[in-house]
Amino acid sequence: MSPTETASRHTISILVDNEPGILARVVGLFSGRGYNIESLTVAKTNEKENLSRITIVTAGTPMVIEQIKAQLDRLVPVHRVRDLTLGGEHVERELALVKVKGTGEKRVEALRLADVFRAKVIDAKSDSFVFEVTGASDKVDTFIGLMEGLGLIDVGRTGIVATTRGSEAI
Amino acid sequence: MKPEESATTGADLLVKALIDEEVEVVFGYPGGAVLPIYDSLFKQNRLRHILVRHEQAAVHAAEGYARSTGRVGVVLVTSGPGATNAVTGLTDALMDSIPIVCLTGQVPTHLIGNDAFQEADTTGITRPCTKHNYLVKAVGDLARTVHEAFYVARSGRPGPVVIDLPKDVLMNKHEYEAPKKPVQHKSYRPQVKPDPKKIEEAIDLIQAAKRPVFYTGGGVINSGPKASKLLTQFVHLTGFPITNTLMGLGAFPASDKQFLGMLGMHGTYEANLAMYHCDVLIDIGARFDDRITGKLSEFSPKSKKIHVDIDPSSINKNVRVDLPIVGDAAHVLEEMIRVWKARQPRLDQKAHKAWWAEIEKWRGRNCLAYKQDKETIKPQFALERLYHHIKDHDHYITTEVGQHQMWAAQFLKFEQPNHWMTSGGLGTMGYGFPAAMGVQIAHPDALVIDVAGEASIMMNIQELSTVAQYRLPVKIFILNNQYMGMVRQWQELLHGGRYSESYMESLPDFVKLAEAFGAVGLRTGNPSELDGVIQEMIKIKKPVIVDVLVDKAENCFPMIPSGAAHYDMLLGPNDRAEKPISEEGMVLV
Ligand SMILES: Cc1cc2nc3c(=O)[nH]c(=O)nc-3n(C[C@H](O)[C@H](O)[C@H](O)COP(=O)(O)OP(=O)(O)OC[C@H]3O[C@@H](n4cnc5c(N)ncnc54)[C@H](O)[C@@H]3O)c2cc1C
Ligand SMILES: Cc1ncc(C[n+]2csc(CCOP(=O)(O)OP(=O)(O)O)c2C)c(N)n1
């Protein structure tokens, strides 16, 4: 690796046949070849053609990222691989469910911060809340960080989904 | 016809699909889960089944068949242990890009996941060692899956494909679905035709080169015999030097004066130095394997690199190239020749003359020289004599893995593609003998020789029974040094000559072993008898083991120790002392 080849984060969108084993193929490729997965989401997105979209956030030097994409592309059930990070402007979102336990002062503060972050209360008990927060990952990180001091119990995160800006399909 | 009338069992559909895919031979081994298929095979006479003695050998035999014919090799094994025994062969085929379709039996669908008798998660186990695999869950999908598997195995960069077949699927009934031609796969469509702009750019680089070299590999063989013809034509048109990888041998005639021999770890001095000093490197169907590049930071440092490959993942994997061209070797070469002829470029003759003069100087080192005496047979000598006697016969060579494999690559001359089968990427001891069976099945009248080591041959020796059954006149030419020579050589180089577990104790008497299986055994350790023994081997129209007792201490040179650069070649035993292996090099294999 030359010094100019520094690692950077890339969000890669993969359109695949929705068939058994496809996720194992993709994940096995990453583990088998020593690439890392920072975030992974998958769900069926096209009922008619039975396709799923997998969104993976990974990191690597430009040569490694190029290799990851080429490796993904040669999997037989993969239809399309797009590097959203290289492909121009795109938007990324992540959703988290954040459970916070507390009463009095802390409970009020948690609710106030949730409001600032436009997090929704989706469950409320006398001594707890479950917040739903959506946004770019760093916003979700910040919100969770703030809740740590206010009785954070549990976090569930979806991982990143992403798409390009504008009218073009990914 | 009503559906019920035309419906047949899954097993019969499978056989029909194989016939429609123009399969002639299946290498296999039966078991409970595949009994319906064996029953279907019994009832027909279009497909020939070759019963091996171990499933690994079935895959290697199919590889030999495939590599020597350009067709897809077909394997049939049972569930569980049948499938797991095939894994080494599948991995071998993946690494060397050999088209294989392997049918594995599976427990019935309702028992999958229950730890049923002879159940194994075959698609899970073979996912990383196949190009693709399928689990057929309904008989209605069976025929289509088989056709798709053949398409995937042979298209683009070829490779092994597994179809896992639960027993109930084989017994259920459905109508047959013929293959659709041409195949339009919904997602797998490798790029065959190159981008014309890139061809022009390549010719720009090639015609301006002053110190060019062609570096070509297995991709040219994969592309088919036409690619080898075109390569030879283009190399002649340019007048440039050319070197081949181990997997590419035969793609360009070895006797041609533009040929520099094999490159890489055990490649020639002239080939490796040409790679180091060249200004334009033209890679066609070779994947910059670590046996080739040596120390990456010192690999061909002054060259502009053109890389033609059908698989984009081979490009910029190990070595950054300046001009990647995705496409099939034959298509690319055809275009290159067309543009070259249209341009009629004038080369810098002076520079080319100087380049060839330099190459001739390197050639003058005669890096493959060895000293034959009157007492013991040098392995190199045995192979030179072997080649002398077989060169006018229609012959095919396979090898096992080790020093003998490298000497075979160095000392036998390959004049045409598809006549040389060796395990390059995985380096599987035990490959050569079953591969030779597969070659012999495809070419019944040819002289098929497995150049073997005494250690490697023990790994699939049970196949003597198979060659006896089918009267396959395969020749096993053992260079018997009583060592795992390649291991011993590394221990000498890296571990102070402590030959830990690399001596072959208790070897069988190979002559008697041959006889026990109804084959013929010959032996010699005397240089003056060697010619006679080889001639006799060729004459015998039966399987023969030739046990050639060779010098036990001989090492394979030249050698670029792992982690070293191309100019750091060891040319002989006396070179070693001056060039200690680096710590970085010690960790490499
Ligand atoms: C003990 C031992 C020692 C070895 N020493 C050496 C050595 O000294 N020198 C040496 O050369 N090798 C050596 N090898 C072999 C080495 O490990 C590799 O297997 C070999 O170098 C790879 O050859 P290749 O680059 O031609 O690629 P292959 O493995 O043959 O791959 C073919 C390439 O061509 C591409 N391709 C496939 N089809 C097409 C097509 N239609 N058109 C275009 N491209 C296509 C593929 O995508 C791939 O990139 C050794 C092996 C062993 C076991
Ligand atoms: C299945 C397998 N196990 C181990 C190895 C490691 N290995 C490479 S060469 C070699 C020795 C081969 O000995 P032999 O067949 O006698 O050949 P020689 O080197 O002596 O010519 C070994 C053990 C291998 N390549 N394959």
Ligand SMILES: [Mg+2]
């Ligand atoms: Mg040996």
